[in-house]
Amino acid sequence: MDSLLKIPEGVILILGKVDSGKTTFTLFLVNAFISEGRRVAVVDADPGQADIGPPGTLSLGFPEREIQKLSEILPVRMAFIGSTSPAGIFMWPTVWGVYDLVKFARERREIVIIDSSGLVFGRDGYTLIRSKISLIRPDLVVFLGEEREYIHLIEEASRYSVVKLFPSSPSVKRKSFEERKANRIRRWKNYFTGSFEAELYWDSLKIGGFPHFGVGIPFPRERLRELSLELGTTILWAEEYNGMLKCLTFSCPKGDFEVNLDWLSLESLKHTLVGLEGREGLIDVGLVLSADGNGVLIKTRCVRLNEVERVLLSKLKVDEEVFRD
Numbered sequence: 601m602d603s604l605l606k607i608p609e610g611v612i613l614i615l616g617k618v619d620s621g622k623t624t625f626t627l628f629l630v631n632a633f634i635s636e637g638r639r640v641a642v643v644d645a646d647p648g649q650a651d652i653g654p655p656g657t658l659s660l661g662f663p664e665r666e667i668q669k670l671s672e673i674l675p676v677r678m679a680f681i682g683s684t685s686p687a688g689i690f691m692w693p694t695v696w697g698v699y700d701l702v703k704f705a706r707e708r709r710e711i712v713i714i715d716s717s718g719l720v721f722g723r724d725g726y727t728l729i730r731s732k733i734s735l736i737r738p739d740l741v742v743f744l745g746e747e748r749e750y751i752h753l754i755e756e757a758s759r760y761s762v763v764k765l766f767p768s769s770p771s772v773k774r775k776s777f778e779e780r781k782a783n784r785i786r787r788w789k790n791y792f793t794g795s796f797e798a799e800l801y802w803d804s805l806k807i808g809g810f811p812h813f814g815v816g817i818p819f820p821r822e823r824l825r826e827l828s829l830e831l832g833t834t835i836l837w838a839e840e841y842n843g844m845l846k847c848l849t850f851s852c853p854k855g856d857f858e859v860n861l862d863w864l865s866l867e868s869l870k871h872t873l874v875g876l877e878g879r880e881g882l883i884d885v886g887l888v889l890s891a892d893g894n895g896v897l898i899k900t901r902c903v904r905l906n907e908v909e910r911v912l913l914s915k916l917k918v919d920e921e922v923f924r925d
């Protein structure tokens with residue numbers, strides 16, 4: 601352990617299965633480095649049990665003094681995932697998100713510690729970890745648990761990094777599904793405390809966000825009116841993908857039309873977690889309160905709304921409880 605703290609500078613990636621003690625170990629390292637006067641960055645790469653930013657995002661923070669919990673760290677930069685799991689299609693935003701945060705952190709702090717999600721097994725776990733390791737090239741990879749569980753990943757990690765393995769503490773407490781959900785709601789509630797309502801207008805916005813939008817060729821804005829007439833409802837955004845027209849609609853399209861349509865109506869956006877993206881990437885997140893033909897009313901902490909160019913939709917519905925005052 602002492603040799604670990606002697607690392608002059610670099611990136612430390614903490615890996616382990618669910619409930620193996622990754623976040624606790626990250627916290628220990630943060631405090632140990634800070635107590636030695638080292639400048640530390642923490643990348644929270646777990647969009648589920650997120651500690652620094654809200655769930656559904658990855659985040660980066662710069663702790664300035666010793667802390668009791670990672671949630672004391674303020675997010676200075678975030679990446680939008682739009683899911684509480686990095687599995688499946690969300691793997692790519694997770695990988696490019698972690699990469700971006702680590703790059704930003706590396707330029708500003710000596711030590712960058714990455715706390716990860718517990719997705720380490722199976723095809724998704726292997727792909728996620730291999731991608732992270734190949735792109736980030738951490739100086740040190742720490743596995744928590746038993747060697748036999750991670751042998752294939754240790755082999756990969758050893759190509760680029762020093763690898764350390766520590767057994768999980770026998771005091772590790774497992775979190776139930778309900779506890780995880782309650783943690784997420786608490787984190788969202790905290791994040792949106794002090795937020796305000798703001799309206800964003802469709803005519804000046806692009807739409808993106810997996811799994812609905814963001815991968816197709818945008819339909820020309822000047823032809824949306826024509827398309828709306830054809831489909832019998834206002835079309836706020838459309839993109840072509842795989843012979844299909846994916847649309848954000850005011851209501852259910854009506855009538856006979858030729859196109860192969862996949863649509864999402866405004867009504868279904870209520871309580872959705874959205875990313876607010878500017879020219880240089882994610883600015884902040886918001887929660888949809890309502891939407892109409894003009895725009896979308898959100899709850900947000902974002903003070904740079906004039907820079908928002910794109911709203912990233914998601915399938916994440918934030919619990920009613922978060923909206924209660």
Ligand SMILES: Nc1ncnc2c1ncn2[C@@H]1O[C@H](COP(=O)(O)OP(=O)(O)OP(=O)(O)O)[C@@H](O)[C@H]1O
Pocket residue numbers: 616617618619620621622623624625646649716717718769771772773774775
């Ligand atoms: N070394 C330890 N001593 C005592 N308790 C611990 C220790 N490590 C972890 N715990 C406890 O076990 C629980 C799970 O730990 P932790 O949240 O660090 O795991 P994790 O691997 O980050 O979990 P997740 O997969 O949800 O991210 C927590 O309640 C934590 O306080």
Ligand SMILES: [Mg+2]
Pocket residue numbers: 622623624646649715716
């Ligand atoms: Mg954790």
